[in-house]
Amino acid sequence: MGERMASLLLAVIYVAFISLGLPDAMLGAAWPSMSQDLGAPLSWAGGISMVISAGTIVSALLSDRMTLRFGTGKVTAVSVGLTAAALAGFSIAPNYWVLMAFAIPYGLGAGGVDAALNNYVAIHYESKHMSWLHAMWGLGMLTGPYVMGYALGHGQGWDWGYRYISIIQIVLTALLIASLPLWKQRKATVAEHSGQSGESAESVPAARKPLGIRGVLRIRGAKEILMMFFCYCAAEQTAMLWASSYMVLGNGIDKTTAAMWASFFGIGITAGRVLSGFLTMRFGDPIMIRIGQSVMFLGLIVLFVPLPAHAGTIAGLMLVGLGCAPIYPCVIHSTPDYFGEDKSQAIVGMQMAFAYTGSMLMPPLFGLLAQNISVALFPWFLLACLAVMVIMHESLRRKCGSALSA
Numbered sequence: 001m002g003e004r005m006a007s008l009l010l011a012v013i014y015v016a017f018i019s020l021g022l023p024d025a026m027l028g029a030a031w032p033s034m035s036q037d038l039g040a041p042l043s044w045a046g047g048i049s050m051v052i053s054a055g056t057i058v059s060a061l062l063s064d065r066m067t068l069r070f071g072t073g074k075v076t077a078v079s080v081g082l083t084a085a086a087l088a089g090f091s092i093a094p095n096y097w098v099l100m101a102f103a104i105p106y107g108l109g110a111g112g113v114d115a116a117l118n119n120y121v122a123i124h125y126e127s128k129h130m131s132w133l134h135a136m137w138g139l140g141m142l143t144g145p146y147v148m149g150y151a152l153g154h155g156q157g158w159d160w161g162y163r164y165i166s167i168i169q170i171v172l173t174a175l176l177i178a179s180l181p182l183w184k185q186r187k188a189t190v191a192e193h194s195g196q197s198g199e200s201a202e203s204v205p206a207a208r209k210p211l212g213i214r215g216v217l218r219i220r221g222a223k224e225i226l227m228m229f230f231c232y233c234a235a236e237q238t239a240m241l242w243a244s245s246y247m248v249l250g251n252g253i254d255k256t257t258a259a260m261w262a263s264f265f266g267i268g269i270t271a272g273r274v275l276s277g278f279l280t281m282r283f284g285d286p287i288m289i290r291i292g293q294s295v296m297f298l299g300l301i302v303l304f305v306p307l308p309a310h311a312g313t314i315a316g317l318m319l320v321g322l323g324c325a326p327i328y329p330c331v332i333h334s335t336p337d338y339f340g341e342d343k344s345q346a347i348v349g350m351q352m353a354f355a356y357t358g359s360m361l362m363p364p365l366f367g368l369l370a371q372n373i374s375v376a377l378f379p380w381f382l383l384a385c386l387a388v389m390v391i392m393h394e395s396l397r398r399k400c401g402s403a404l405s406a
Helices: 002-021 026-038 042-070 072-092 096-124 127-153 158-178 180-194 198-203 212-217 222-251 255-279 285-304 308-339 341-372 375-403
Strands: none
Touching: 002 072, 002 096, 002 127, 002 158, 002 180, 026 042, 026 096, 026 127, 026 158, 042 072, 042 096, 042 341, 072 096, 072 158, 072 180, 096 127, 096 308, 096 341, 127 158, 127 255, 127 308, 158 180, 212 222, 212 341, 222 255, 222 308, 222 341, 222 375, 255 285, 255 308, 285 308, 285 375, 308 341, 308 375, 341 375
């Protein structure tokens, strides 16, 4: 019975990850139409992204406190409900400033569900599921722009694109509310082995106090794993945002071809996460992270090789994407093993905050370097992020490696 409940809950979590990826790339796909209709300059899309990122950072930092108080199931349901309401708001926004206002609950919901679900899966399920769940998120992210394209192509407008995704999120919220007894029963099953009651395991009334930012930073090895996250997301988002510009301005590839080839990076990540799910059955999280870092390094080397027909650029980007694939899910999955289940929610929340900060700050920083020096610095910038990530991982292994075998 316990196994059946765990499988049913896992199915709900898989659906949640696909659904949560859907809106993530929609703003970029819809913005040319949205900016025209709302009378906003093209560059103002950055303001909405910044508000969403700020919201995700705040809710990720609060996730430990919220999950302790209400339990993962309730936090996830309310967070998805917030994103559903925000997306519905996007679809009826009459101007840019209303859109900015709805970006706040969007960010708060996204950060809350990200931190709560990732930690829950890291504690209760094997590493392969973490990789496959993030592959499902990637599938959702790749699908979102197609939903928007369908709405725009059929003359329905960008507002209907957001409405479709909002309806999916509302259905998911209802599914999560209906599944709340499963979260409690799952906790009760786990608690039987630890001698806790199911109710106390779900709500954890006063088992411990929230750690807070300073409490997390005092934990041995926490700074290293947080810097790993910052550098990984800095590299991933910079690659996603600037790969096309690097090909056009640095390699003389035409814009249409560059846009198509840039997608090989995202395809590499999504396909790589499906593959790494199988590899985690044989290798532990630390080895998977090292494999990912090695493949990333190989991809960056290939980017420097002047192969005919720009084959090095295509192969290099795909290899960098493949290398990125196992790092994010395996770092999260190893967190409870390194630091203990009692501290993992606080640390995963901080990881999400550092991830969003890296995603928000570093691509614009590379933009300044590209504008004032050269876009040819693109592979060197990614190499610097990778180097710091490797140093931090090896330092973490030295400090906390005894808690987790390679």
